[in-house]
Amino acid sequence: MSALPQINPAEATGEAATLLAELKKSIGPVPNMAKAMANSPALLKGWMSLSGALAGGVLPGPVRERISLATAEYNRCTYCLSAHTFLGKKVAKLDEDEIERARHATSADPHVAALLALSDAIARGRGTVDEAALKAARAAGVTDAEIAEVIGNLALNILTNYFNIVADTDNDNPVVVTPHGHA
Template sequence: MSTLPKIEPADATEPTAEVLAEVKKALGSVPNMAKTMANSPALVRGWLALSGALGGGVLPAPVRERLALATAEYNRCEYCLSAHTFIGSKVAKLDPDEIERARHADSADAHVAALLALSDTIARGRGTIDGAALSSARAAGVTDAEIAEVVGNLALNILTNYFNILADTDNEFPVVAPHEA
């Protein structure tokens, strides 16, 4: 059971109703995470703004979904693993092997693998990485814009992972459990 109440759009008052309408307009539906985040309309707006901005960046949706899967696995967030496995499969059209590889910060695509390795290194180092990791990413063709957006996606994914773990958000997606540690 969730540790924070879920606010249904039909029951919401302003400004919560307005922000949930923004979520529905942006996503086509209002996931339980947004309903739970709606305890703070400012948080929902921040999540939507960062997600929308990164959606217009250089990293395409299938890469962003892989980054989300790797971070959710690392942080052991069942809600985000479930959501991004579903979105990765149905929307980004990732095959099951690529979804599984992403959970291990890997990809059959060398460039995507370099992005995932970089994100994983940043997460595990809490922002600190050595020059060799950055050189390795650049040698694989990772651009400065991609490096910056990896950090942005990592921040977005840590936000949603930590929120959903703390809130114990009710999972409306087919359940995907983290691998055993």
């Protein structure tokens, strides 16, 4: 059972009701994470705003899903790992091999692999990344805009990972039972 109550969109009031209705209109069924985030309309609004802004950036959906998978795996967030495995398959059209590779912060596509390696280096360094990692990314063709958005997507995913771990959000996707448990 979730450590935070999930606000039922039909029973929500005030700004939470407005945000949950907006979310339902844009994506359909409201995920349990958003229902739990509705305990703080400021948090829900922030997540929705950052997610929407990054969706309009230079990184395409399949790349963002791979970053989400790698981050959820690293942070051992079963909720996010399950959600992004589902979204990776159904929305981003990633095959099983690419989903598994993303969980290990790699890809068969060299450019995507460079983006994931950079994201992983930033996560493992807690924001500190050596010049060699940046040079390797740039040598693989990663642009400054992509570097900036890797950081933004990483931050968005750390937010949702930590939120769902602390809230113990009830999973509303087919569960990926266990993260691989990378050190």
